[in-house]
Amino acid sequence: MDFRLKPEEEELRRQVEDFVREEVIPLEPVFEGAPDIFEGSRWKSRAKLSRDPEVQRYIGIMEELRRKAEARALWHLDVPKRYGGREVSNVAMIAVTEELEKTSVPFELGNHVSNILYACKGEQVERFLLPCIRGEKTACFGLTEPGAGSDPSMMTTTATPDGEDFVIDGTKMFPTFGDVADFVQVFARLPGTKGREGVTCLLVDTGHPGYRVVRSIETIGGSEPCELVFDGCRVPKTQVLGAVGEGWKLNQAWLGARRFQVGIRCHGTALRVMRRVAELLRSEPRERERLAPALGYFYAELQALRSITYHGSWKADRGLDVRLEAASVKLFATELLHRTVDFALEAAGPAAYRKDHDVARAFRHARARRIVEGASEIQRHLIQRALFREGIACIELQ
Numbered sequence: 483m484d485f486r487l488k489p490e491e492e493e494l495r496r497q498v499e500d501f502v503r504e505e506v507i508p509l510e511p512v513f514e515g516a517p518d519i520f521e522g523s524r525w526k527s528r529a530k531l532s533r534d535p536e537v538q539r540y541i542g543i544m545e546e547l548r549r550k551a552e553a554r555a556l557w558h559l560d561v562p563k564r565y566g567g568r569e570v571s572n573v574a575m576i577a578v579t580e581e582l583e584k585t586s587v588p589f590e591l592g593n594h595v596s597n598i599l600y601a602c603k604g605e606q607v608e609r610f611l612l613p614c615i616r617g618e619k620t621a622c623f624g625l626t627e628p629g630a631g632s633d634p635s636m637m638t639t640t641a642t643p644d645g646e647d648f649v650i651d652g653t654k655m656f657p658t659f660g661d662v663a664d665f666v667q668v669f670a671r672l673p674g675t676k677g678r679e680g681v682t683c684l685l686v687d688t689g690h691p692g693y694r695v696v697r698s699i700e701t702i703g704g705s706e707p708c709e710l711v712f713d714g715c716r717v718p719k720t721q722v723l724g725a726v727g728e729g730w731k732l733n734q735a736w737l738g739a740r741r742f743q744v745g746i747r748c749h750g751t752a753l754r755v756m757r758r759v760a761e762l763l764r765s766e767p768r769e770r771e772r773l774a775p776a777l778g779y780f781y782a783e784l785q786a787l788r789s790i791t792y793h794g795s796w797k798a799d800r801g802l803d804v805r806l807e808a809a810s811v812k813l814f815a816t817e818l819l820h821r822t823v824d825f826a827l828e829a830a831g832p833a834a835y836r837k838d839h840d841v842a843r844a845f846r847h848a849r850a851r852r853i854v855e856g857a858s859e860i861q862r863h864l865i866q867r868a869l870f871r872e873g874i875a876c877i878e879l880q
């Protein structure tokens with residue numbers, strides 16, 4: 483196995499490194515007090531409805547950064563070539579994100595496009611996919627239900643066929659930005675089906691009759707998931723994403739593909755927080771001596787996280803089965819980040835308890851990472867299943 487990037491990937495990584503150093507890092511003092519909504523590429527969902535001049539100021543800064551990135555051809559990196567993107571490999575995207583994570587400014591190179599939207603067909607492409615790629619529309623993801631979180635196969639929301647339409651009925655818990663997104667990718671089951679069978683994904687405009695936002699839930703991490711009700715929500719069958727009854731595969735594809743980005747994000751955040759602690763300890767020799775062994779051990783663990791993240795992405799690029807790697811990276815990355823920021827808060831002292839301090843911000847965001855997109859307990863379950871039932875790991879060891 484060769485972990486080196488291909489020459490064109492290394493060139494891209496270097497360009498991103500330059501962009502981050504020249505354009506993004508100088509903005510760090512400006513972003514110290516930024517509202518939490520400026521996190522990742524999904525800030526557009528929340529920001530677009532805000533009239534707050536402070537929010538508008540940050541939108542202006544983000545838009546200026548986008549223009550500069552576009553001028554350097556650093557936009558739409560992971561978008562397929564047929565939609566005008568550069569379609570870079572998983573490994574290259576990991577290297578890009580690793581560079582972006584060197585700064586605390588929450589900027590991403592591209593608009594947020596849920597990877598399952600590439601299953602759009604016919605008029606769906608013009609109506610849903612392309613506006614997301616261009617940043618004109620945002621989407622939310624409606625999978626979790628009050629009685630179906632860790633195990634979405636328990637979902638009870640139904641999509642009942644009726645002539646040329648499906649009628650959706652049910653409740654979805656926590657779709658992030660369900661109140662401000664332009665449309666929802668909602669998972670519902672055909673009547674009379676159970677488990678993974680009959681699950682169907684539909685694209686529904688958020689203002690559509692029968693779509694109701696019950697509440698928006700303020701969280702410690704800044705994002706605002708919602709409770710949504712679908713009450714006789716009638717949508718044409720042409721709005722099914724992928725095939726009728728094949729939604730389970732889309733759900734799995736969405737979760738699997740994101741894991742390695744979670745790994746490198748957690749790695750970058752933890753490393754930044756550790757650097758911050760190391761800076762603070764420079765002027766405190768006694769504290770430094772006390773905490774150095776722990777810092778060293780965290781650093782070793784972060785190196786291990788980096789390796790398994792690149793390894794998993796490398797396998798994904800070759801079309802190999804990465805279910806075990808994806809679960810391992812999600813589990814190890816989110817648990818390690820949580821331990822790291824907890825340690826950093828203790829080591830950095832009372833100053834880091836300030837709400838807008840980097841370490842405090844990282845602490846608030848880290849907790850949700852252990853829950854969303856499959857909680858740690860579920861990843862442990864997936865790993866043990868792979869080890870003992872499917873034998874994936876045993877085959878690897880031969």
Ligand SMILES: Cc1cc2nc3c(=O)[nH]c(=O)nc-3n(C[C@H](O)[C@H](O)[C@H](O)COP(=O)(O)OP(=O)(O)OC[C@H]3O[C@@H](n4cnc5c(N)ncnc54)[C@H](O)[C@@H]3O)c2cc1C
Pocket residue numbers: 622623624625626627628630631632633655656657658701703705707850853854855856857858859860863
């Ligand atoms: C900030 C935030 C944003 C979110 N955004 C979205 C979104 O955009 N779209 C969406 O669809 N959902 C979203 N979610 C929902 C999230 O995916 C679920 O919260 C998660 O899947 C867990 O489901 P649950 O909350 O129902 O917990 P439960 O499934 O009830 O689990 C509760 C606890 O029990 C554990 N547990 C469950 N089953 C087992 C088991 N068999 N063995 C051992 N332990 C178990 C879990 O790990 C967890 O710790 C979001 C959640 C949060 C907090």
